[in-house]
Amino acid sequence: MSFEEINVEINQYFKTVEGFKKDGYEMMIDLTAVDWYRKKEPRFEVIVNLLSVSKNSRLIINVNVPDEDLKIPSICEIYPGANFYEREVFDMFGIEFENHPELTRILMPDDWKGNPLRKDYGSGRIPVQFKNAPKVD
Amino acid sequence: MNEEKDLKDDLDFWATNSEEGGWNISSTDEGSQKMLEEEDEKQIKIQTGSDVVDDYVYSEETTDDERMIVNMGPQHPSTHGVLRLQVELEGEVVRRVKPVIGYLHTGMEKTGEELAYFQGPTNTTRMDYLSPLFNELVFSLTTEKLLDIEVPERAKAIRILMTELNRVSSHLVALATGGMDIGALSMMIFGFRERELILNFFEKTSGLRMNHNYIRPGGVAADLPDNWQKDVKEILKIIPEKLKDYDEMLLDNPIWQGRLKNVGILTTEECFAYGITGPSLRASGFSWDLRKRQPYSGIENYDFEVPLLTDSDVFSRWRIKVLEIYESLKIVEQTMDTIPKGAYRIQDKKVTPPPRQRLDESMEALIHHFKIYTEGFKVPPGKAYVAVESPRGELGCYIVSDGSSKPYRMHIRGPSFCNLQALPVIMADSPIADAVAAIASLDPVIGDVDR
Numbered sequence: 001m002s003f004e005e006i007n008v009e010i011n012q013y014f015k016t017v018e019g020f021k022k023d024g025y026e027m028m029i030d031l032t033a034v035d036w037y038r039k040k041e042p043r044f045e046v047i048v049n050l051l052s053v054s055k056n057s058r059l060i061i062n063v064n065v066p067d068e069d070l071k072i073p074s075i076c077e078i079y080p081g082a083n084f085y086e087r088e089v090f091d092m093f094g095i096e097f098e099n100h101p102e103l104t105r106i107l108m109p110d111d112w113k114g115n116p117l118r119k120d121y122g123s124g125r126i127p128v129q130f131k132n133a134p135k136v137d
Numbered sequence: 138m139n140e141e142k143d144l145k146d147d148l149d150f151w152a153t154n155s156e157e158g159g160w161n162i163s164s165t166d167e168g169s170q171k172m173l174e175e176e177d178e179k180q181i182k183i184q185t186g187s188d189v190v191d192d193y194v195y196s197e198e199t200t201d202d203e204r205m206i207v208n209m210g211p212q213h214p215s216t217h218g219v220l221r222l223q224v225e226l227e228g229e230v231v232r233r234v235k236p237v238i239g240y241l242h243t244g245m246e247k248t249g250e251e252l253a254y255f256q257g258p259t260n261t262t263r264m265d266y267l268s269p270l271f272n273e274l275v276f277s278l279t280t281e282k283l284l285d286i287e288v289p290e291r292a293k294a295i296r297i298l299m300t301e302l303n304r305v306s307s308h309l310v311a312l313a314t315g316g317m318d319i320g321a322l323s324m325m326i327f328g329f330r331e332r333e334l335i336l337n338f339f340e341k342t343s344g345l346r347m348n349h350n351y352i353r354p355g356g357v358a359a360d361l362p363d364n365w366q367k368d369v370k371e372i373l374k375i376i377p378e379k380l381k382d383y384d385e386m387l388l389d390n391p392i393w394q395g396r397l398k399n400v401g402i403l404t405t406e407e408c409f410a411y412g413i414t415g416p417s418l419r420a421s422g423f424s425w426d427l428r429k430r431q432p433y434s435g436i437e438n439y440d441f442e443v444p445l446l447t448d449s450d451v452f453s454r455w456r457i458k459v460l461e462i463y464e465s466l467k468i469v470e471q472t473m474d475t476i477p478k479g480a481y482r483i484q485d486k487k488v489t490p491p492p493r494q495r496l497d498e499s500m501e502a503l504i505h506h507f508k509i510y511t512e513g514f515k516v517p518p519g520k521a522y523v524a525v526e527s528p529r530g531e532l533g534c535y536i537v538s539d540g541s542s543k544p545y546r547m548h549i550r551g552p553s554f555c556n557l558q559a560l561p562v563i564m565a566d567s568p569i570a571d572a573v574a575a576i577a578s579l580d581p582v583i584g585d586v587d588r
Contacts, residue, residue: 001431005520026409029524030550034537047535049522049550053409053425060522081412084558092246107239107587116247117546123247 002057013063014073017048021078025050025059028075031085033065033093037119042066044095048075065095074100092117203227209572211240217314217576218583222560229568234561238554241587249547253513254280255490257544259350261534264549265585266347267310270296270303271527272549273352278433279534280354282521284514286485290477292356293435298369298472299342299351300434300525301465305376306335307528308458308465312383315455315577319396321387331379338368355489356482366473373470380459397452401563401575404449411559415530415552416461417579420454422447427526434525438475439468451571454578461528487514513542529553529580551585 008016030049037043044065051058065072074097075082086097087106094115097103105112114121210221219240225233249260257280258273265272274296281288288296313328336346341362343351351358387393403413405421418425426443428436444460446453482489490509491502508514518540524533530552537546556579563575 027412027414029412029414029531030522030533030535030548032535032546032548032550034546039539049533049535051412051531053423053430056430058522079412080410081555081558084554088554105239107242109239116244123244123251 002055003060004057005060005062007062007064010063010065010072013061014075014078016061017050017075018078020050020059020061023052024054025052027051027053028079028081028085029058031075031082031089033089033095033117035093035117035119044070044093046072046089046095070094071096071098073098074103076100091115094118204232211237217581220557220576220581220583220586222572222576224564224569224572226569229570231564231567231569231572234564234572236557236560238557238583238586241583243587245588246547246549250544253542254354254516254544255509255513257547258353259348261549262348262350263584264588265527265529265532265551265553265582267582268303268307268528269348270300270352271525271532273350274300274434275523275525275527275532275534275549276536276547277352277354278525279521279523279536280516282523283516283519283536283538284354284488285517286355286483286488288356288483289480290435291479292481292483294472294476295357295361295481296352296434297436297439298361298469298476299339299357301468301472302335302338302369302372304465304528305372305462305469306332306339308462309335311458311528311577311580312455315574315580316387318573318577319393321393324383324387327379327383331376334372334375338365338372341365341368355485356480360481369469369473373466376462376466380462383459394452396571396574397450397455397578398448399450400567400571401451401454401578402449403454403559403563407559407562411562412555413530413559415526415528415556416457417454417530417556417559419444420446420457421449427524427531431524433523436468439471441465441467451574451578458580515540515542516544524550527552529582529585530556549588551588553579553581553583553585554588557581557586 027050028048029051030047032047034045034047035043036045042064044067046063046065048061048063049058050061063072072095074086076086077099083101084106086100087103089095090097090100090103091105091108092115104110108116204225204227207224207226208221209224211219221237221240223235223237224231245260245264249257252260257276261272261276262269309328309332313325313332316322316324316328339349340346342365343349343358403417403421405418405423407413408418408421408423414425422445424443424445427433428441429443441464444457444464446457486505490506491499495502496506516538518538520535520537522533522535524531526532531550532552533550535546535548535550536544539545559579560576563579564572567575
């Protein structure tokens with residue numbers, strides 16, 4: 001089994017993935033993102049994990065997405081399975097995927113504000129009010 | 138016209154001369170008249186119900202007002218949890234499906250960023266609640282890859298033993314709930330009954346029936362209990378017997394076959410497109426098993442086969458789970474004979490907390506104990522992705538470490554999340570009754586979908 005990792009510029013991203021699909025990477029296994037808030041520039045990094053069952057190899061593609069322009073082309077045309085993953089990243093990080101068939105929130109409610117997996121989104125922020133409990137502000 | 142009249146007279150005559158006395162033939166509807174007229178073999182078969190004609194699917198275009206959108210779930214017994222499906226129906230036929238998820242979302246990936254590595258398995262074990270040990274295993278393997286440590290041979294063997302037993306229990310639930318959805322209620326009771334055996338063993342070993350937190354970075358939490366071979370032998374004896382019973386009940390059952398064969402086709406190409414792995418891919422005629430191709434935790438040392446079926450329908454996806462149980466039991470049997478003696482945790486003071494007795498004797502042990510349980514062990518910066526073959530497909534864990542004792546980013550690639558995307562493909566243009574069978578065949582666990 002071989003395991004490779006490459007870094008790709010955002011304008012080459014779609015073409016590169018298309019090339020790897022032709023190259024025998026049949027499956028897109030995983031797509032996720034990392035928020036490097038105040039640690040690294042550019043802030044976001046999208047990680048695509050491809051698997052070739054014919055060559056028995058994995059490939060990880062890292063793409064940097066700057067905070068000012070949170071847009072990255074969608075790879076749903078190449079791998080239809082990217083649909084849910086891109087929606088999840090959109091939901092959790094707020095990264096917009098261009099030309100995605102249906103870019104809506106997937107795990108959080110539709111009217112949710114904020115992107116939970118960003119590092120500046122603290123956990124436990126939502127006040128919990130139990131029934132009949134005295135109101136605390 | 139004349140002929141019809143003749144026939145009617147004829148029938149009237151026959152009717153009035155019967156022993157029951159006469160009845161008015163003109164009151165019978167046209168359909169039955171027609172049946173008597175064309176009394177060929179096919180017609181009789183249809184009327185008696187031995188030849189089932191699929192008259193649900195209308196080929197002609199229907200207008201928009203004949204379509205209706207129905208919500209299936211999130212509270213629906215056959216959606217295996219809180220899965221909601223928006224189904225567009227045209228009569229009995231499903232035209233479009235949209236899975237709506239997120240009802241069980243608890244932010245486990247965010248929680249994972251706030252728990253230290255030694256606490257990680259308590260979190261991940263709750264994701265796929267039917268195969269908790271796989272979640273712990275994949276998290277531990279990823280952490281060990283970042284730490285660049287190798288666990289002792291005994292720990293590896295225990296991990297294989299426990300995860301393969303977990304695969305059996307998970308597949309038993311899949312068979313049970315799959316049977317329940319289709320109406321084979323005895324299958325449900327049988328499946329859960331046999332799973333109990335394995336859960337009892339898990340309880341004896343880890344203290345809990347589910348959410349074990351047994352496999353941890355650096356090894357396993359505890360050694361196997363005394364006389365564990367006896368329990369495992371019992372499992373190995375009883376489960377194959379019961380599997381034979383299931384086969385007797387279902388394998389040649391015409392109703393079971395009629396409900397499952399040629400239903401919910403998911404081809405290899407579709408699996409590739411949607412990234413579907415595991416039993417669904419193997420049932421479509423493509424042999425891909427991470428245990429063979431990208432082995433983990435020393436599973437390459439065991440002798441087992443990867444079952445392969447080619448029909449790519451619900452029946453093969455059901456059947457392959459039965460066959461996989463046999464193979465997993467084979468591995469379990471081999472671990473019993475070959476399990477090495479020795480430590481079950483890595484003898485690394487930075488990762489493994491010292492035993493309780495040592496705290497009273499050694500200052501060093503006390504310091505390590507304190508450091509590990511307050512701060513946790515530090516993991517060098519880096520990224521790692523490790524995948525294991527869970528009962529539902531490839532279960533991966535991606536961890537980014539920034540050098541502290543907590544993961545900077547922890548992402549679990551759940552197989553159910555991915556497999557759900559194939560539902561619109563499987564369910565489209567099939568009767569709604571088959572849709573339930575299709576959902577059951579994918580075996581989604583909503584805890585794994587929503588995380």
